[in-house]
Amino acid sequence: MTDKLLFTPGPLTTSETVKKAMVRDLGSRDYEFIQAVKEIRELLLKTAGLQEPTNYDAILMQGAGTFGVESVISTVIPKDGHFLVIKNGAYGERIANMANIHNIQTSVISCTENEIPSVELVEQFLKANPTVTHVAIVHCETTTGIFNDIETIGKMLKAYNVTYIVDAMSSFGAVPVDFEKAGIDYLISSSNKCIEGVPGFSFVIANTQNLMKCKGQNRTLSLDLFAQWEGLNANGQFRFTPPIQSMLAFRQALRELEEEGGVLARAERYKNNYQSLMKGMRTLGFKEYLEPEKQGYIITSFLYPENPEFDFTSFYEALNEKGLVIYPGKLSQADCFRIGNIGKLYPKDLESLLKGIEEVIHSKKQLVI
Ligand SMILES: *Cc1c(COP(=O)(O)O)cnc(C)c1O
Numbered sequence: 001m002t003d004k005l006l007f008t009p010g011p012l013t014t015s016e017t018v019k020k021a022m023v024r025d026l027g028s029r030d031y032e033f034i035q036a037v038k039e040i041r042e043l044l045l046k047t048a049g050l051q052e053p054t055n056y057d058a059i060l061m062q063g064a065g066t067f068g069v070e071s072v073i074s075t076v077i078p079k080d081g082h083f084l085v086i087k088n089g090a091y092g093e094r095i096a097n098m099a100n101i102h103n104i105q106t107s108v109i110s111c112t113e114n115e116i117p118s119v120e121l122v123e124q125f126l127k128a129n130p131t132v133t134h135v136a137i138v139h140c141e142t143t144t145g146i147f148n149d150i151e152t153i154g155k156m157l158k159a160y161n162v163t164y165i166v167d168a169m170s171s172f173g174a175v176p177v178d179f180e181k182a183g184i185d186y187l188i189s190s191s192n193k194c195i196e197g198v199p200g201f202s203f204v205i206a207n208t209q210n211l212m213k214c215k216g217q218n219r220t221l222s223l224d225l226f227a228q229w230e231g232l233n234a235n236g237q238f239r240f241t242p243p244i245q246s247m248l249a250f251r252q253a254l255r256e257l258e259e260e261g262g263v264l265a266r267a268e269r270y271k272n273n274y275q276s277l278m279k280g281m282r283t284l285g286f287k288e289y290l291e292p293e294k295q296g297y298i299i300t301s302f303l304y305p306e307n308p309e310f311d312f313t314s315f316y317e318a319l320n321e322k323g324l325v326i327y328p329g330k331l332s333q334a335d336c337f338r339i340g341n342i343g344k345l346y347p348k349d350l351e352s353l354l355k356g357i358e359e360v361i362h363s364k365k366q367l368v369i
Pocket of ligand 1: 009010064065067091136138139140141142165168169170191
């Protein structure tokens with residue numbers, strides 16, 4: 001049985017060797033597992049471009065990506081903190097929601113889903129609201145695939161002495177980021193996105209000087225980022241049962257990222273996927289939601305064809321029968337579906353997808369654009 005190809009924002013298509021790395025029994029206190037955790041943390045820093053000695057450390061957290069984001073939000077903002085969320089999509093909205101649940105004083109700069117928040121807009125807000133202590137933004141807003149300018153905003157933030165939190169879930173490992181230049185204090189991503197591992201945990205790359213001040217600020221027991229860090233540093237172990245097999249797969253995925261040539265090489269492959277996709281989709285008559293200069297190479301939102309007969313569910317199912325899995329839209333303003341370029345996919349796989357789409361729109365009369 002061959003697996004379907006996943007053109008999604010994750011979980012993604014992974015390599016055979018990543019899948020095979022999971023076929024093990026291993027104890028969570030075993031030295032072999034502790035060694036794997038150590039290697040993962042070192043490789044994550046390397047992937048982030050942070051070589052020892054560095055002010056940063058990689059902390060692993062059980063659960064989906066959202067758990068990692070919530071561990072940061074619920075640990076690093078003190079009771080008297082003032083949190084600013086810069087939002088232009090569903091994932092920014094989710095960060096604001098979790099802050100509200102934790103009763104954190106939160107302000108939101110709301111941009112439309114096709115707008116890149118400008119550095120001027122953020123600076124204006126900070127000038128008018130000098131009480132802000134923490135700022136969060138999403139790097140690639142997977143809602144649309146837009147790339148936010150985290151580096152320019154981060155450089156500006158340095159003058160305001162705020163803690164800078166970046167949700168880089170769908171970009172880390174495939175979009176180069178300069179941590180020092182951007183002044184990032186906390187960057188969050190997960191095992192099943194651009195590193196091409198399987199689901200099971202998230203990770204935080206944290207400025208240790210900042211994190212050191214966060215002891216006892218946690219609002220939950222299990223998502224206490226400081227305690228998780230302290231535990232990993234004390235004995236290399238997790239406080240609660242870790243997703244062992246997912247971590248073994250992730251270690252293999254990190255090694256394969258290195259073999260591929262690191263972040264720049266992966267960026268190149270995904271860009272090639274993106275270009276093959278765009279060329280083919282435009283030829284077929286599809287239009288993308290974002291203007292090309294705002295569009296990243298991770299995932300693309302396509303508008304539903306103007307033909308009122310177009311039905312996404314039958315389109316999705318017909319492709320699925322061909323072993324090609326696309327993704328529904330998540331936009332509040334427009335009817336879209338999404339196609340991801342990430343995972344163990346090559347331009348030839350995008351060609352297979354395009355061939356499948358062409359067959360579907362020509363075989364089903366109601367789908368013809
Ligand atoms: C995928 C994603 C998340 C959430 O990840 P889950 O693993 O589904 O919790 C958060 N932010 C962004 C930008 C994402 O792409």
